[in-house]
Amino acid sequence: MVTGIGVVTSIGVGRDAFWRHLLAGRSGISPVESFDTSRYRVHLGGEVKGFEPEPFLRRVSRHSMGRSSHLAIAAARLAIEDAGLPLDRIDAASVGVSLGTTSGEPHWIERFNDQELAGQRDLIGEEFVNRYPCHVLAANVASELGLRGVNMVIPTACAAGNYAVAHALDTIRSGAAAVMLAGGADAFSRITYTGFARLGAIAAHRCQPFDRRRSGMIPGEGAAVLVMEPLDAARERGAPIYAEVAGYGLSCDATHMTAPQGEGAVRAMLAAMRDAGVEPSEVGYISAHGTGTVANDRVETLAVKAAFGDAATRVPMSSIKSMLGHTMGAASAIEAAVCALALSDGRIPPTINLEEPDPECDLDVVPGVARAVQIQTAMNNAYAFGGNNASVIFRAVRP
Amino acid sequence: MSDVAITGLGLVCALGDRPSVVHGALCEGRRGYGVSPVLGAVADGYQVGEIPGFVAGQYLGPRNLRPLDRTGQLTAVAAELALADSGWDAEARAARELGLVLGTTFGSARTIGEFDRRAMRDGPDYASPLDFANTVISAPAGQVAIWHGLRGVNSTVSTGAASGLHAIGYAAQLIASGHATAVLAGGAEEVSFEAFLGFQRAGWLLPPGDPAGPRPFDRRRCGCVLGEAAGLLVLEAADLARARGARILGWIRGWGAGFDSRQDMATLDGIHALSAAIARAAGRDVAAIDAVVASAVGHPTLDTREGLAIEAALGARADRVPVTTIAGHVGDTQGGGGALQTIVALESLRVGSVPPVAGLEEPDHRLRLDFVRSASRAVGARQILVTAQAREGNACALVLASN
Numbered sequence: 096m097v098t099g100i101g102v103v104t105s106i107g108v109g110r111d112a113f114w115r116h117l118l119a120g121r122s123g124i125s126p127v128e129s130f131d132t133s134r135y136r137v138h139l140g141g142e143v144k145g146f147e148p149e150p151f152l153r154r155v156s157r158h159s160m161g162r163s164s165h166l167a168i169a170a171a172r173l174a175i176e177d178a179g180l181p182l183d184r185i186d187a188a189s190v191g192v193s194l195g196t197t198s199g200e201p202h203w204i205e206r207f208n209d210q211e212l213a214g215q216r217d218l219i220g221e222e223f224v225n226r227y228p229c230h231v232l233a234a235n236v237a238s239e240l241g242l243r244g245v246n247m248v249i250p251t252a253c254a255a256g257n258y259a260v261a262h263a264l265d266t267i268r269s270g271a272a273a274v275m276l277a278g279g280a281d282a283f284s285r286i287t288y289t290g291f292a293r294l295g296a297i298a299a300h301r302c303q304p305f306d307r308r309r310s311g312m313i314p315g316e317g318a319a320v321l322v323m324e325p326l327d328a329a330r331e332r333g334a335p336i337y338a339e340v341a342g343y344g345l346s347c348d349a350t351h352m353t354a355p356q357g358e359g360a361v362r363a364m365l366a367a368m369r370d371a372g373v374e375p376s377e378v379g380y381i382s383a384h385g386t387g388t389v390a391n392d393r394v395e396t397l398a399v400k401a402a403f404g405d406a407a408t409r410v411p412m413s414s415i416k417s418m419l420g421h422t423m424g425a426a427s428a429i430e431a432a433v434c435a436l437a438l439s440d441g442r443i444p445p446t447i448n449l450e451e452p453d454p455e456c457d458l459d460v461v462p463g464v465a466r467a468v469q470i471q472t473a474m475n476n477a478y479a480f481g482g483n484n485a486s487v488i489f490r491a492v493r494p
Numbered sequence: 495m496s497d498v499a500i501t502g503l504g505l506v507c508a509l510g511d512r513p514s515v516v517h518g519a520l521c522e523g524r525r526g527y528g529v530s531p532v533l534g535a536v537a538d539g540y541q542v543g544e545i546p547g548f549v550a551g552q553y554l555g556p557r558n559l560r561p562l563d564r565t566g567q568l569t570a571v572a573a574e575l576a577l578a579d580s581g582w583d584a585e586a587r588a589a590r591e592l593g594l595v596l597g598t599t600f601g602s603a604r605t606i607g608e609f610d611r612r613a614m615r616d617g618p619d620y621a622s623p624l625d626f627a628n629t630v631i632s633a634p635a636g637q638v639a640i641w642h643g644l645r646g647v648n649s650t651v652s653t654g655a656a657s658g659l660h661a662i663g664y665a666a667q668l669i670a671s672g673h674a675t676a677v678l679a680g681g682a683e684e685v686s687f688e689a690f691l692g693f694q695r696a697g698w699l700l701p702p703g704d705p706a707g708p709r710p711f712d713r714r715r716c717g718c719v720l721g722e723a724a725g726l727l728v729l730e731a732a733d734l735a736r737a738r739g740a741r742i743l744g745w746i747r748g749w750g751a752g753f754d755s756r757q758d759m760a761t762l763d764g765i766h767a768l769s770a771a772i773a774r775a776a777g778r779d780v781a782a783i784d785a786v787v788a789s790a791v792g793h794p795t796l797d798t799r800e801g802l803a804i805e806a807a808l809g810a811r812a813d814r815v816p817v818t819t820i821a822g823h824v825g826d827t828q829g830g831g832g833a834l835q836t837i838v839a840l841e842s843l844r845v846g847s848v849p850p851v852a853g854l855e856e857p858d859h860r861l862r863l864d865f866v867r868s869a870s871r872a873v874g875a876r877q878i879l880v881t882a883q884a885r886e887g888n889a890c891a892l893v894l895a896s897n
Contacts, residue, residue, distance in 0.1 A: 134617050134619075154757070196631075197631075204607060207688065208607055212614055219695055221695050223691070223692045223695065225886075227692070228599050228600060230653050230654045230884070233653075234887050238757060242753065243752055243755075243765070243770075246653065246751070246753035246888055247651055247652070248651075249650065249651060250631035250650050251650055262664065265667050265673065285610070286606065286610045290621065291626075293622070293626060294623050294626065343673070345593075346591065346647070347594075347646065349639040349645045352561070352627040352628075352633070353627050479630075479632070480632065480633065481630070481636020481637070481639065482648070483648050
């Protein structure tokens with residue numbers, strides 16, 4: 096069960112602000128400030144402006160870690176508060192952390208590179224290896240919160256959040272943890288920005304998923320953490336229950352590193368529905384991967400049609416990347432939070448910036464405005480470099 | 495978890511590319527480190543556990559290797575060997591979704607570093623899109639899935655030095671939960687300039703010119719040698735392995751994982767998560783553990799922490815269970831280490847002997863463990879414990895049973 100939600104995004108920190116702004120269709124895209132983009136042809140990003148980690152840090156120093164950890168810790172603290180989880184009364188060894196990421200702490204290797212290029216190799220110190228490797232994300236979250244359970248980072252790029260949630264589900268079901276903090280985090284990275292710019296994948300002005308004139312994604316940053324625990328435990332302590340994590344499916348295209356093929360995505364969706372015991376006609380909402388690139392949105396539409404058959408045209412499917420940009424390893428974690436909120440709140444967020452629907456993306460993409468609809472089941476789709484596909488299914492829990 | 499079978503092994507490290515050869519070299523006390531052609535002058539005076547003369551094409555045939563960086567190539571080779579060992583040929587792989595779970599700390603720090611440095615030096619237009627695909631930490635797993643046609647779960651696991659062991663436990667959990675039926679699981683790490691400089695600046699490396707080499711668990715230990723390796727196991731649901739008539743090399747008996755805070759890692763105090771991880775991995779059968787393959791690399795604090803945790807978990811039998819580590823021979827192979835340990839453990843079960851700890855003369859006086867010293871030890875082992883303790887607090891334990 097999802098009993099707590101913590102999000103740090105460009106349109107709001109904390110569940111309430113995020114959800115309110117998401118339903119209102121607010122965009123978090125703005126000029127990049129964290130590094131100089133003057134040598135690039137694109138200049139927009141989805142940075143979380145004005146974020147201060149201090150209010151969330153009690154045990155560890157902000158200077159002992161990087162921004163991805165700051166974002167992750169903030170999301171974790173917010174999730175625990177939201178869940179009302181009494182950490183001081185729970186065996187710390189039974190609380191685990193499972194986080195997805197694309198880049199870990201990219202600023203520390205960027206700094207390493209700046210020093211190396213400036214002929215200052217001597218200035219590179221112990222901080223690089225102590226702060227850069229991606230597994231420090233979960234280590235820093237657990238060190239800050241005093242958690243001693245299973246602790247891991249799953250760096251499966253843009254599908255990482257879904258992988259982390261899926262792993263948390265298995266970990267709880269196996270009895271290896273009583274509570275899992277599952278999610279993802281990524282700080283805005285010039286390496287990521289450079290790469291997508293070189294692929295010609297970054298939109299210059301707006302991210303327009305499913306629009307005929309869409310011209311790409313926009314890199315972003317953020318973090319989301321879900322508190323997951325078994326139903327009995329959640330009910331016993333009177334916790335809010337947003338949704339049940341009902342099942343998942345993972346697959347690999349195994350054909351191309353960066354071009355989505357669709358066939359693997361279909362297998363992941365079918366496996367997830369089989370795992371959750373859900374028929375396509377029962378799925379009431381799909382949180383799309385929906386990056387806004389020409390290839391992704393077309394291939395994703397075809398994949399949903401193949402997996403859902405006749406039901407495809409009846410399922411609302413929106414992309415919040417139209418508002419946040421692509422927050423990389425955090426993306427599917429934030430979108431998992433969206434699925435849980437959609438199920439508990441009875442509203443689904445829109446795809447914004449849609450002006451001319453692409454005839455090749457002809458599903459119900461919830462254009463422009465949020466929609467009130469009571470749904471029983473939601474599917475969260477995420478696709479990544481390496482041909483990685485991950486679908487997670489969430490189910491409503493009625494009191 | 496007793497229904498997860500191990501049906502194939504593949505590895506490549508500085509001491510060889512066959513489990514029996516590597517195990518034999520370890521038993522003879524051979525060391526797999528020396529001068530590093532990959533690192534060149536930056537590592538002057540340091541010993542490095544680089545794989546001498548590694549050429550992926552020797553294993554992988556004439557296909558274009560350019561899309562794979564060194565970590566990708568090491569992983570592809572380990573996968574090739576493991577798949578061949580377990581009988582999963584291309585035809586069989588086409589008929590079933592095989593998964594891959596790879597443990598790694600950096601992915602390829604070299605690819606990431608060089609991609610960014612080129613963009614910063616020459617301008618973003620000069621960065622290579624092909625290399626960009628390899629900058630994601632999951633790139634080696636993705637590339638190897640493409641190379642070998644692995645269409646199932648494709649995951650990457652990072653828990654520092656525990657990554658490889660963690661990946662095996664995670665994969666076993668995927669099989670036990672019914673989310674996969676056959677998974678390649680293990681870890682990989684390359685020797686890179688970035689990792690080397692990181693280790694050096696953190697003070698983790700054996701000082702240059704030290705003639706004795708690393709001495710895990712020794713009173714005088716003072717650092718590790720940076721190494722590289724890739725190791726993969728084929729894990730299968732028992733009924734699948736039996737149905738296809740696979741040779742079963744052993745079983746995953748159980749696994750456990752936990753975490754000590756980063757603050758605690760600097761001291762010997764506190765509860766040790768590794769103890770609890772071992773208890774979970776062993777279940778009620780701690781008394782059935784016949785030997786231990788630990789991860790100790792020669793770190794002043796970490797080796798003792800790992801030893802104390804093993805001691806606490808084994809209880810009254812702690813001074814009677816042979817304990818070894820392979821990092822004195824092959825260096826700290828980071829994400830590859832846990833997979834290498836697991837393969838060596840399985841080979842130890844098969845041949846009935848446990849290799850010695852390299853360089854161990856005067857064991858740490860705080861530990862009352864039965865270290866295997868100077869020569870290999872014959873054991874009639876049926877169950878063997880593999881442990882990993884990462885510098886950042888991650889701990890992992892795996893119990894293997896012979897077939």
